[in-house]
Amino acid sequence: MTKHEQLRAHLEGLIDRELGPDERLPPERDLAEAFGVSRMTVRQALDRLERERRVYRVQGAGTFVARPPIAKTIELTSFTEDMRRRGLAPGSVLRVAELVAAGPDIGFALALSPAGEVLHLERVRTADGIPMCLEHTYLPAALVPGLTTVEGSLYAELHRRYRIRITRAEQSIRATVLDAAAAALLDAPPFSPALLVERTAFDERDRPVERAASTYRGDRYSFEIDVTTAAGPRSGAGRRAGGE
Structure with a gap:
């Protein structure tokens, strides 16, 4: 040797x-x-x-x-479900819950006018008390009247309170770095690598009901994609989207 x-x-x-x-x-x-x-x-x-x-x-x-990274498959599961599957205790710190105007980008994603009202939730998602993800979520206010807090899985809360069931999502993932504010919230060095996941989720009626931007710590999170040939037995593999 x-x-x-x-x-x-x-x-x-x-x-x-x-x-x-x-x-x-x-x-x-x-x-x-x-x-x-x-x-x-x-x-x-x-x-x-x-x-x-x-x-x-x-x-x-x-x-x-380094702590072992958490690998997430590209499928429609919540952060809460992902953590529990790995034997970790999921957690969430709600920092912001406010009604705001959608603006052009969120409005376009949710099929609302820019002046349409949306509920904006900002949450820090944790696993065993360790910050993993900073999440900004936007929901059409008319669909979620009275929603001011979310304890665990947002998708479970939407189904329980409003009978909204998320069935699919369109998602993009790209590399980024943490700015000083996000780094402080995620207990990571400023300008350290991160993954930005942007998602639009749809319900059973194919209505867009969620627009989210989630920033994951690059040192603790990875995404796994199942890739097959066009003639493979699992058409659509690799195009499933993750949810929160």
Whole structure:
């Protein structure tokens, strides 16, 4: 086994068996001296672990063990359901619940005039008390009279209180970074990687009933997409949309 392979095995052992999430790995200089390699070699090994999302770096503080990322399939499930499937306790902090004018973009998505009234909910979604996602949701106010708070799954609440059942959604996912305000709410470094998920959800009557923009921490969340050929047995696979 080469020195590089020994270093890699040592780092993996620290991550898997000795150190817990958010604990610091030994400094690059100490690792280089212990294994008789250059600091560049150590840095390359840590770079690879960072790409694999097994560690993360904090400028001026060092390299730390990352918490296991949460993988979400592209299907119509709620954040609450996703967390419970993984044995995590879902949580939600409601920051804003207000009636506002839809404006041109939200109005277009929800088939409302720009002056149409929508309910805007801003929530921080958590798993085992750890912030995972900052969510902005817009609902046509006429469809959800009296809705001022949501404890768990919004989709479950819509069905329970208003008999609105979400059946499909159109969704896009793109890479972004956290601005200072979002980073503070998600307990993550400013300008760290994130995933922006924009979604329009429809009910059984194919009415658009939700427009949402959810920002997920890039170090804790990933999306899995099932891709098949056009002649595959599961037509539509890979085009299912996730819900909250």
